[in-house]
């Protein structure tokens with residue numbers, strides 16, 4: 001079993017590598033997640049909108065491993081951002097996940113109605129106060145949103161901004177802002193939706209270490225300070241490969257080659273949800 005390094009900032013204790021579950025239906029989760037947990041995955045990323053929280057909860061319960069060993073993240077969908085809806089929806093998530101609390105509760109996208117984001121942030125903090133979440137955070141917030149959310153909640157209250165981040169999307173400006181406020185960057189689509197898998201530069205780097213391009217792409221992320229990566233897979237072999245990245249380190253020359261891959265290429269940009277990105 002692989003021991004995954006933990007990001008300890010602000011008492012977070014978040015494993016730097018997690019198991020993403022976007023687009024994995026409950027049957028797939030039931031097939032792949034138990035094996036992934038055996039391999040050592042403890043950080044699992046789900047969301048209300050993925051409609052697979054119950055399967056995640058089942059795999060966790062049936063693992064026989066104490067709940068406290070896991071780091072479970074879920075995200076509140078944007079149609080539940082009215083304060084009373086948010087709290088009720090989190091209660092629903094907890095019931096589906098079969099747990100009294102999540103380790104991290106995120107607002108999925110910065111889409112707020114006429115009253116702005118503060119009432120929703122207040123409700124998020126209340127969910128934490130009431131013990132429904134150990135930690136809270138945001139997702140897909142641009143620099144302006146992040147600054148506003150930190151100003152409202154206070155420094156040290158929000159733990160992460162979960163955003164798209166991979167070798168083709170460097171996120172330099174946002175990274176600086178997150179570092180300044182001591183927020184972890186949780187990298188979603190860390191493999192750039194499998195576009196990294198055939199990258200010749202990453203393959204060439206991996207050859208030195210006996211690793212694949214995908215493993216190099218993930219290693220590059222988890223080597224960074226306060227960065228976590230949450231690749232998703234429906235394939236048990238890929239789950240094993242993705243966790244097998246903690247026995248090598250990238251050299252300075254490797255990192256320079258990887259820096260050259262940044263094309264500011266964003267994959268996740270849904271109409272009606274995406275903010276003005278900081279590209």
Ligand SMILES: NC(=O)c1ccc[n+]([C@@H]2O[C@H](COP(=O)([O-])OP(=O)(O)OC[C@H]3O[C@@H](n4cnc5c(N)ncnc54)[C@H](OP(=O)(O)O)[C@@H]3O)[C@@H](O)[C@H]2O)c1
Pocket residue numbers: 019020021022023045046108139140162163187188189190191192193194197214215230231232233234235237238239241242268
């Ligand atoms: N907050 C947000 O708005 C947001 C948005 C998007 C994603 N996310 C989170 O981030 C997670 C990851 O993002 P993602 O699933 O969209 O993209 P991703 O992890 O970058 O890529 C997943 C794709 O890579 C393939 N893959 C995985 N491991 C591989 C390997 N070792 N070799 C070859 N191919 C491999 C998978 O196919 P196979 O199934 O065949 O392995 C799948 O097609 C999501 O599951 C979700 O938890 C959050």
